[in-house]
Amino acid sequence: MRILIAPNAFKNSLPADEVAGALCEGILQSNFKGSVYCCPVGDGGDGTGKILREYLGAKEIFCTTIDALQRPINASFGLTADKTAIIELADASGLRLLQPEEYNPILANTKGTGKMLKAALDEGAKKIILCIGGSATVDGGTGILQESGVVFKNDINDVITELPLGLADLKSIDALNFDKRLHTVEILILCDVKNKLLGKNGAAAVFGPQKGANEFDIKFLEACLTKLDEVIYNTTGKKMNDMPHSGAAGGVAAALCAFCNANAVDGSSTFLDIIHFEEQLKNVDLIITAEGAIDPQTLGGKAPYGVAMAARKQNIPVIAVAGKIADEAELEKYFDELICINPPGIDLQEAIKNTRQHLINTGKLIGERYSVS
DSSP, X not given: OEEEEOOOOBTTTBOHHHHHHHHHHHHHHTTOOSEEEEOOOOSSSTTHHHHHHHHTTOEEEEEEEEOTTSOEXXXXXXXXTTOEEEEETHHHHBGGGSOGGGOOTTTOOSHHHHHHHHHHHHTTOSEEEEEOTTBOOOSTTHHHHHHTTOEEEETTSOBOOSTTGGGGGEEEEXXXXXXXXXXXXXEEEEESOOOOXXXXXXXXXXXXXXXXXXXXXXHHHHHHHHHHXXXXXXXXXXXXXXXTTTXXXXXXXXXXXXXXXXXXXXXXXXXXXXTTGGGGGTTOOEEEEEEEEESGGGGGTOHHHHHHHHHHHTTOOEEXXXXXXXXXXXXXXXXXXXXXXXXXXXXXXXXXXXXXXXXXXXXXXHHHHTOOO
């Protein structure tokens, strides 16, 4: 029997490769006599870029940039032999770089990611794969655009410097000095959500609270993004809110699609295509996928859903493992079994602290179940 372990990362706990390793370790501790293979996966969420760099054998390029609150940091991106740059937005503008008490989407922006894009272009990148999950921002991508030469102005024609705060007074956009390389280089944006930019399911309302926004902040950010959408339409003829994945990373995908040669895509299916996942399923008898939480949002394009859909094409059963599993009948249509790694009633921090051991324990249970004499 051949088991393939294809998990996503456990948010705030373990990256995908370590999740795979823990499950594999547990299976090998059991009486399972078959073969076990690890294939960590991503969907555009935080950590996807790292996995892609490893799959594609990309060289690590270091650069100086800034975090979401404009403090100097060092970061890196991948560059393949054919000059494809693999950039992780979260490495510069990510929530994980901030302390919880520092979360502030009114002041946090994506300028640091803009610096990484520029560094990749300076290295001669012919194509850019941008993974945009895990952002600390709801700036409509204006930080990236500003760093790339776009000038935002208020109603008295003064330049707006503080983003997204200053967008409340946005009147016009000057893109005369926009980096022309971004018109020609192909940018593939891997998105792990399908939310629109605006509205009750938009970037501010849904993701703002995760990034520190209170009720007042959400209304303020919604107003800023609405104004940005209007002004960008007047400038480019493109409506950000009408674009696919327009709410991803607080509007980053839509902003780049409006100004660049960019394409925002479903991160899960695109990632699996890039690594030729279906070819790795040959002669596989069972797939184990995993994520921190398996819930209705999983079916909106998260990595375990992509794994399940690929498995279905080849009639391979799939076990989904998670720290938290929603009681949703819809999930059972896609996964043959759902296993929660945590004991009932466990505290969240305790669960996060013991994620690796709980994954090992779960792997051992699965291994015992499929052991052969």
